[in-house]
Amino acid sequence: MLIAAVVDASAAYLQRQGLDTLADGAALRGADLGATGEDVYHGGVPADSLALTPAQARAAVGAYLQQAGAYASYPGLTYAVRIVGDRVEVSLHAPLDLPLSVPGSPERATVGAEGSAIVGVDG
Template identity: 50%
Template sequence: MMRWRAGRPHGCDEGGQVTVLIIGFALVLLLAVGVTVDASAAYLEREALATLADGAALAAADQVQGTPAYDGGLEGAAPIDVRTARATVARHLSLTGALRDHPGLVAVVDVVDDRVVVRLRAPLDLPLTVHGLTATTVSAGGSASVTLGAG
């Protein structure tokens, strides 16, 4: 037989169960905030690298080099020298402060036909990290080409 005391049956001690629920919900909320902050930081870093890659590719494509550019008859496409493109990308990244703003930035520059392709990769410093679960690098790419229109 149960005795009632202050509105509850005697022997049904529920003290502390609400505290466990509050702590559990707080941990879930903290995890959700952490994931959101890290995802936002990674997205912003990727967008910054994409902007840098596009600008570097445009700068490199603007450096049309070689004898065919001056000896007539480009026939709709301008040749791009890969060494000049790589040097131009390096200069662009240096002048824009990208190397200072993104320590460990690595640029890969390729020339495919009349197109300069720039791929950038940089270490990602997330505000909240879980060792082994969070990505440590972010990468983005951009390309530009030089085509000559008639007239």
């Protein structure tokens, strides 16, 4: 039973690490492409921060996950995007397929990760 617990914990850790990487990349893409909306073209680039276009940031996150093959790597993957000021926050969740089963453990587990990125202007 101890071996099963160690194997399952290792599998969960590795999947979470993969989701961490995806969440960070998705947040960076969302912040980058979400800050190139019409407001920049009409008003110019502000001195301190760029305004995020929430719809563009969300679309960029979805496209990033698709292009990165996230849905093939993590079947059942779901994501949420929040825009908080100049920050894009991405939350990912995916079912966890444990290689071994430990008696008393849940039948269906999920693992999640979060990433965020801030849009700024280098001056």
